[in-house]
Amino acid sequence: xxxxxxxxxxxxxxxxxxxxxxxxxxxxxxxxxxxxxxxxxxxxxxxxxxxxxxxxxxxxxxxxxxxxxxxxxxxxxxxxxxxxxxxxxxxxxxxxxxxxxxxxxxxxxxxxxxxxxxxxxxxxxxxxxxxxxxxxxxxxxxxxxxxxxxxxxxxxxxxxxxxxxxxxxxxxxxxxxxxxxxxxxxxxxxxxxxxxxxxxxxxxxxxxxxxxxxxxxxxxxxxxxxxxxxxxxxxxxxxxxxxxxxxxxxxxxxxxxxxxxxxxxxxxxxxxxxxxxxxxxxxxxxxxxxxxxxxxxxxxxxxxxxxxxxxxxxxxxxxxxxxxxxxxxxxxxxxxxxxxxxxxxxxxxxxxxxxxxxxxxxxxxxxxxxxxxxxxxxxxxxxxxxxxxxxxxxxxxxxxxxxxxxxxxxxxxxxxxxxxxxxxxxxxxxxxxxxxxxxxxxxxxxxxxxxxxxxxxxxxxxxxxxxxxxxxxxxxxxxxxxxxxxxxxxxxxxxxxxxxxxxxxxxxxxxxxxxxxxxxxxxxxxxxxxxxxxxxxxxxxxxxxxxxxxxxxxxxxxxxxxxxxxxxxxxxxxxxxxxxxxxxxxxxxxxxxxxxxxxxxxxxxxxxxxxxxxxxxxxxxxxxxxxxxxxxxxxxxxxxxxxxxxxxxxxxxxxxxxxxxxxxxxxxxxxxxxxxxxxxxxxxxxxxxxxxxxxxxxxxxxxxxxxxx
Numbered sequence: 001x002x003x004x005x006x007x008x009x010x011x012x013x014x015x016x017x018x019x020x021x022x023x024x025x026x027x028x029x030x031x032x033x034x035x036x037x038x039x040x041x042x043x044x045x046x047x048x049x050x051x052x053x054x055x056x057x058x059x060x061x062x063x064x065x066x067x068x069x070x071x072x073x074x075x076x077x078x079x080x081x082x083x084x085x086x087x088x089x090x091x092x093x094x095x096x097x098x099x100x101x102x103x104x105x106x107x108x109x110x111x112x113x114x115x116x117x118x119x120x121x122x123x124x125x126x127x128x129x130x131x132x133x134x135x136x137x138x139x140x141x142x143x144x145x146x147x148x149x150x151x152x153x154x155x156x157x158x159x160x161x162x163x164x165x166x167x168x169x170x171x172x173x174x175x176x177x178x179x180x181x182x183x184x185x186x187x188x189x190x191x192x193x194x195x196x197x198x199x200x201x202x203x204x205x206x207x208x209x210x211x212x213x214x215x216x217x218x219x220x221x222x223x224x225x226x227x228x229x230x231x232x233x234x235x236x237x238x239x240x241x242x243x244x245x246x247x248x249x250x251x252x253x254x255x256x257x258x259x260x261x262x263x264x265x266x267x268x269x270x271x272x273x274x275x276x277x278x279x280x281x282x283x284x285x286x287x288x289x290x291x292x293x294x295x296x297x298x299x300x301x302x303x304x305x306x307x308x309x310x311x312x313x314x315x316x317x318x319x320x321x322x323x324x325x326x327x328x329x330x331x332x333x334x335x336x337x338x339x340x341x342x343x344x345x346x347x348x349x350x351x352x353x354x355x356x357x358x359x360x361x362x363x364x365x366x367x368x369x370x371x372x373x374x375x376x377x378x379x380x381x382x383x384x385x386x387x388x389x390x391x392x393x394x395x396x397x398x399x400x401x402x403x404x405x406x407x408x409x410x411x412x413x414x415x416x417x418x419x420x421x422x423x424x425x426x427x428x429x430x431x432x433x434x435x436x437x438x439x440x441x442x443x444x445x446x447x448x449x450x451x452x453x454x455x456x457x458x459x460x461x462x463x464x465x466x467x468x469x470x471x472x473x474x475x476x477x478x479x480x481x482x483x484x485x486x487x488x489x490x491x492x493x494x495x496x497x498x499x500x501x502x503x504x505x506x507x508x509x510x511x512x513x514x515x516x517x518x519x520x521x522x523x524x525x526x527x528x529x530x531x532x533x534x535x536x537x538x539x540x541x542x543x544x545x546x547x548x549x550x551x552x553x554x555x556x557x558x559x560x561x562x563x564x565x566x567x568x569x570x571x572x573x574x575x576x577x578x579x580x581x582x583x584x585x586x587x588x589x590x591x592x593x594x595x596x597x598x599x600x601x602x603x604x605x606x607x608x609x610x611x612x613x614x615x616x617x618x619x620x621x622x623x624x625x626x627x628x629x630x631x632x633x634x635x636x637x638x639x640x641x642x643x644x645x646x647x648x649x650x651x652x653x654x655x656x657x658x659x660x661x662x663x664x665x666x667x668x669x670x671x672x673x674x675x676x677x678x679x680x681x682x683x684x685x686x687x688x689x690x691x692x693x694x695x696x697x698x699x700x701x702x703x704x705x706x707x708x709x
Contacts, residue, residue, distance in 0.1 A: 005133065007141050009337055011149045012316075019143050020098070020128040027123040028316045030143070031323045033092075034121040035081035038319070041312060043177040049319035050182065050311035056080045056299035056322055063300075068184050069307045083326065086137030093131070098124040100131075141330040144337035145320055148244050151278050153317040155247040155255075158271060161313060162263070164202050165238045171199060175312035182311050200264050201308055207262045207623065212236045214621035219254070220536035221616050222636050223523050224394070228534055244343070252279035254618075256589040257632050261622050269589075270304040274321075276589040277301055281324060282334045284637075295325035394639055396518040403564050408499045409446045412566045414610045418557065420515030420529065427509060431603070432572070436558060437507060438477055439606045440568055441484065448500065452484055502562035512557040517569065521638025522614045524571070527551050539615040540573050541635065542607055549584070549594045549615060549633060550575040553605075569609040575600035585630070596629035614638075 008018050016023035021030045026038045026047050037052040054064050054076040063069075064076045084092070096115045114125055130136050160168040176190050187197055198204075203211065216230040226249040234240040242250070255275030259268045277298055280290065298321055306314065331337050352366030353359045377386040400413040427433040441449060453476075460475055461467060485504045488496055515529040525537040538552045550573035560566040577583025577598035585593045594617065617631040 004135065005130070007139065007331070007337070008130075008143050009146070009339060009342065010143070011146045011339060012320075015143055015145070018128060018130070020093075020124055020126040022123040022125050023316070025119060025123065027119065029319055029323070030123075031083060031326075032081045032319075033084065034123075037078075038316075041174070041178045042181065043174040044312045045174075046312065047315065048311045049314040049316060050306060051076075052314075052319060053299045053302040053306070053322055057303070058296075061300075063303050070303075071183055072181075086139060086142070090131060090137050092122065093124060093127050096122055096124060098127045100127045100129065141327060144331065145324060145327060146337075146339045147278075147282065147324060147334050148248070148338040148340055148343075150317050150320050150324070151251055152244045152247040153315075154274070154278075154321065155251045156242075157313060157315070157318065158255075158274075159239060161309065162201050162203055162259075163208060163238055170313040171202070171310055172312070175310045178311055185310075188310065201267050203262060209236060210621050210623060211258070211262060214258075214619075218619055218621075220534065220618070221249070221634065222537045222539075222614055223535050224639055225249070225535075225616075225636060230534075244340070248282075251275050252282065253634055257587075257591045257593075258621060261620060266304075267308055270301070270308055272589045272591075273297075273301040273304060277321070279590070281328060284333055284335065286328060286333050288329065291325050291328045295329075298322050298325060392640075394518055394521065394523050396520065401567065403499075403566070405498055405564065407497055408564070408566070409444050409449075411440065411444050411608065411610075412499075412568055414519065414569055414608070416517055416519030416569055416609055418512070418514040418516070418555070418569075419518055422512055422514040424510045425513055427511060432605070433507070433509075434481070435477070435603065436556070436570055436606045438481055439570070439604075440558070440608075441481060441503065442476070443608060443611075444503070448497075452487060453480070455487075456480055456483055498562075499564055499566060502560050502564055502566055505561055507558045507560050511559070514555045514557070517555045517571075517609060519569075519609055521641040522612070522636075524552055524555065524609075524612070524614065526555060527553055527574075536616045537614070539617050539633075540571065540607070541613045541615045541633070542611055543613065546578050547584075548575055548578050548600070549617075550600075551617075552612075555609075570606045571609055571612055572605045573607060574605070577601075592633040592635075593630040594633060596631045 008015075010018060012023050015021075015030070019030060022028070023030070024047075026040060027034060027036055028047065029036055029038075029049075032052075036049075037055065038047050038049050040046070041048050051070040051074065054061075054070065055078040057063055057076075059079075067073045067075065096117055098115045115122075118125065130142070136142065156168075157170055159165075161170045163169075164171065173190070173196075176188060176196060179185055179188055188199055190196055212233045213236075216233050219229055227243065227246055229242075229246060229250070232239045232242045232246060252275055256272040256279070259271060262268075263271070277294060281294055302318065302322060305318070327337065328334065335341075349363050349367070350359075352370075353362040354366070355362045373386075374388050377384075377388050380386060395417065396415055397417040400415045403412070442453065456476065457472055460472055464471075481504070488500065488504055515526055517524045523537050524540075525533070527538045530536065530538045540550045540552050542548045542550075552571055553574050554572035556570045556572060558568050558570060576594040576596070577600055580586075583595045583598045583600075585595075587593070596617070596619075614636040616634040616636065618634060619629065619631055
């Protein structure tokens with residue numbers, strides 16, 4: 001058997017070490033190669049990728065002809081640089097005489113020691129040893145751009161600039177001095193008397209206070225979704241200590257709506273578009289047409305940022321985003337090519353290092369000890385609890401209940417476990433008992449029940465010709481149980497299964513309630529139990545022709561009398577109004593909002609625990625109270641589960657025209673959330689979301705620092 005190296009996964013500095021292409025300077029982008037438009041800022045003394053993305057737009061796009069929003073009087077007619085094949089790359093290496101080794105010792109990384117035209121037409125400093133592999137030149141993708149660090153650096157540049165963090169903002173004096181020679185933005189130029197105007201993308205002190213108070217007190221996610229972001233707020237002035245995963249969540253989940261009322265519309269939409277781009281790129285399941293749409297959108301989104309932020313904002317990290325969809329087309333979903341799993345593995349291994357003078361030996365010794373203990377644990381009795389056998393934090397039992405007879409519907413075999421303090425209570429009302437019983441019967445996916453249901457509907461329609469569907473449903477809720485019981489009792493000679501005779505009887509007058517329920521990778525809390533906690537586990541979503549969003553108020557285990565002791569777990573919920581534009585709204589960046597002040601006016605409080613998906617509701621950060629309390633819905637994927645199923649097709653691109661203060665056109669993609677499923681990315685596309693302990697204690701790597709700095 002032979003092994004094949006498919007591609008490498010590393011951060012951007014290591015990309016340069018493995019590939020042989022220097023990843024800093026004017027030619028830092030390995031895809032643009034020597035055909036880049038990057039330039040060095042005269043005062044900032046750094047390389048800028050400002051106005052390098054219009055060439056990726058369609059030929060007829062109006063941005064290409066614009067002479068005022070980008071660089072002075074520049075019309076772009078160039079096409080994107082071609083992506084070189086492996087054979088073309090190898091010929092380039094041979095043409096410039098790139099050697100397989102570099103000089104040892106001293107300052108070898110200087111032009112005299114580099115190949116011909118180094119830093120002018122190419123950035124090759126060595127020929128990687130991987131080219132000795134006979135198949136290397138035939139690979140479509142040899143090295144991955146790390147989405148994790150690109151996203152983190154992109155996010156930090158955005159937040160440091162709009163918060164004006166000293167020493168880290170990209171809008172500084174040197175950046176303002178470079179503006180007059182590059183673009184026409186008189187409002188950002190430094191006046192002759194030395195005055196500097198406040199840009200539209202900077203938050204005032206009052207708005208900063210609103211943002212940080214919102215993050216500290218109102219941003220709550222389910223357990224295991226992300227670390228406690230309130231700990232990242234430093235003295236109400238900036239964010240500090242944010243790990244890559246924290247930036248990942250803020251970028252993709254909060255950025256699309258967080259600045260809707262804090263920044264001008266054109267600035268908010270430019271930032272929201274970038275957040276939506278990374279969210280769609282990082283889904284666990286990708287379609288070719290989705291990625292192709294992202295590839296068309298990202299140049300427009302970057303150009304929207306170029307119209308707002310100064311040239312110093314755009315370093316190589318912002319530019320590399322334009323090549324990420326191309327890699328996704330070659331590689332597939334992003335979790336096959338980013339650094340999360342390897343950074344976590346290294347954190348785990350570094351935790352074994354007890355002797356910092358001999359780190360490698362400590363890791364080896366610790367790994368051997370752990371492997372030995374795991375091996376010997378298999379020889380212990382099953383009742384002995386070992387670390388390998390310890391139940392997981394969110395263990396749901398793993399085994400569905402079984403019954404003495406065959407054919408019991410799956411509704412009575414739900415996999416789940418009650419948690420917290422359980423107690424037996426009486427039904428709160430006869431209406432609740434009747435409604436729950438009816439709901440269980442009508443959601444019992446058994447052919448026999450479906451036959452009786454269709455028979456009941458046909459009898460109602462015959463008795464009341466022309467009756468509406470709504471009235472049929474009302475009669476079904478009111479009379480179906482009594483009618484079904486009469487049918488089964490009347491036809492007593494029929495050989496109906498034992499479970500049917502038991503399930504048509506009223507459930508016990510006492511039910512078991514609990515504060516917590518673990519099922520299918522979710523952890524659910526009742527609202528009363530969870531509302532004072534730092535996490536939010538009481539949001540409920542039920543998918544259907546119309547998605548229903550609600551709050552979990554009670555967890556109820558219903559038991560039916562009889563020999564079989566059939567059990568079923570129900571959630572009692574308080575539902576938001578599902579009517580679009582009245583109780584639910586969708587925006588063009590895939591954000592779903594619910595009206596926190598409107599409730600569903602129909603009495604249908606119960607659902608099966610197996611039907612519930614988990615969501616979290618976050619309010620908007622506001623400067624003043626609004627008449628409608630819109631809450632943004634954050635959808636959550638279950639932990640340790642793989643969700644299969646085909647995604648709906650992506651809607652075709654639409655262009656939205658937004659008037660800026662200078663009467664300019666802003667091109668932004670409109671995405672219809674009715675036709676496009678946005679999967680929760682917080683699990684990073686890996687098996688599990690990061691644990692709180694990891695986010696609190698992990699010092700991932702010094703590579704998280706902004707590469708351009």
